[in-house]
Amino acid sequence: MTSIHDWIKNQSNHLNQVTQFDQNDINLLLCHLLSINTAWLYAHQEHLLTAKQIHQLDLWVEELKAGKPLAYITGNKDFWTLRLHVNQHTLIPRPETELLIEVIEQLDLSPAKILDLGTGSGAIALSLATLYPDAEITASDQSAAALKVAALNAKSNQINNVTFIQSNWFDDINADCFDLIVSNPPYIDSEDEHLVNLSYEPLSALVASDHGLSDFKKISLAASQFLKPGGVLMFEHGWQQAESVTKILENAGLVNTSTQKDLLQHNRVTWAYLKV
Numbered sequence: 001m002t003s004i005h006d007w008i009k010n011q012s013n014h015l016n017q018v019t020q021f022d023q024n025d026i027n028l029l030l031c032h033l034l035s036i037n038t039a040w041l042y043a044h045q046e047h048l049l050t051a052k053q054i055h056q057l058d059l060w061v062e063e064l065k066a067g068k069p070l071a072y073i074t075g076n077k078d079f080w081t082l083r084l085h086v087n088q089h090t091l092i093p094r095p096e097t098e099l100l101i102e103v104i105e106q107l108d109l110s111p112a113k114i115l116d117l118g119t120g121s122g123a124i125a126l127s128l129a130t131l132y133p134d135a136e137i138t139a140s141d142q143s144a145a146a147l148k149v150a151a152l153n154a155k156s157n158q159i160n161n162v163t164f165i166q167s168n169w170f171d172d173i174n175a176d177c178f179d180l181i182v183s184n185p186p187y188i189d190s191e192d193e194h195l196v197n198l199s200y201e202p203l204s205a206l207v208a209s210d211h212g213l214s215d216f217k218k219i220s221l222a223a224s225q226f227l228k229p230g231g232v233l234m235f236e237h238g239w240q241q242a243e244s245v246t247k248i249l250e251n252a253g254l255v256n257t258s259t260q261k262d263l264l265q266h267n268r269v270t271w272a273y274l275k276v
Contacts, residue, residue: 002054004030005045011061025070029060032074068200080127084153089145091205093123096262097184100236100269101127103260104180109232111135111179117169117219118142118185120205122150122162128182129159138178140167143204169215170222177228184236185215212238216245220252227274234271242267 002010011026030041033053049057060073071077071092077084079093080101086092101124104111111132116125116139125139139162141147147164154162167173186208188195198206208214216235223233233254237245242259249257254272262268 001048001050003046003048004041007049007054007057008045011057014061022070025064026061028070028074029057029064033057033060067197072200077121079123081130082123082126082153082157084121084123084126085149085156086121087149088200089143089202090121090149091201093121096268097123097236098127099260099262100124100182100184100234101131103269103271104128104182104234105131107232109180111232113176113178113180113228114138115173115178115181115226116140117181117183118205118215119150119164120146120184122153122164124182124184125150125162126153126157126159129154129162130157133161135161137162138165138173139163140165140169140173142166142168143202146202146205169218170226173226175225178226178231179228180232180234181219181223181227182234183215183219185219187212187216187238187241211244212241213244213248216241216248220248220254224253224274229274229276231274232271233274234269236269237267239264239266239268242270245270246272 008026012023027038027041031038033056063073069092071086072088075085075087077086077093080098084093112135114128114135114137119125119139119141122139125137129137139150144166147166151164165172186206188206189212190207227233235245246257249272255275257270257272259267259270
């Protein structure tokens with residue numbers, strides 16, 4: 001049998017030449033396999049791994065080397081205060097998306113009715129449900145498979161105030177008065193060179209026409225029919241899209257636009273209000 005320390009050392013020697021490889025992924029694979037946390041892992045480096053465990057770890061490492069994201073190997077991803085199940089039908093929630101939750105919290109909106117368009121794994125809707133347990137939250141997605149994942153995440157996190165609806169943006173949403181509409185829509189241009197690094201994730205949740213702006217336009221133009229006066233429409237977007245998204249919101253008749261930078265000082269979240 002091989003110790004945790006020796007297995008990590010052996011893998012690190014092999015993976016140093018893999019430029020996209022994150023050393024921490026090795027530790028997280030071990031934690032996932034052994035159902036332990038990193039503190040236990042660091043304190044028990046001499047723990048012996050069985051041949052069966054090593055075989056499974058080696059298979060996972062090969063998947064990592066092939067470019068498969070860690071979250072799709074382990075089947076989960078931590079986001080905000082939640083652990084979320086993810087699979088090939090959903091995007092992997094990104095840390096930068098947590099900024100959207102932070103902005104909403106800082107704005108002190110206290111929304112009673114919230115709509116999350118393109119919910120995917122449910123990351124945004126479910127996080128908002130923990131902040132606003134008395135709110136009525138609707139989470140929509142055009143993908144039935146993604147909604148199945150989102151509903152599973154609601155159940156596993158014991159969240160009961162989110163209703164899931166299959167809809168292409170507003171198509172099957174009842175005209176209503178939402179205090180807040182949020183969306184992290186597809187915003188990558190089909191010619192973007194970085195798409196090659198996202199080959200395992202669903203293309204329909206990543207790519208939009210019109211240089212990645214088409215879905216911002218569709219949502220913004222219809223939003224006034226679904227927002228209360230004074231209600232907020234908020235987007236996550238690409239780091240070079242803030243100016244374009246601002247113009248889209250203003251052209252749709254929304255006012256008082258603002259943008260928030262992420263930790264890398266990239267413009268990441270933009271929002272506006274329906275005029276009272």
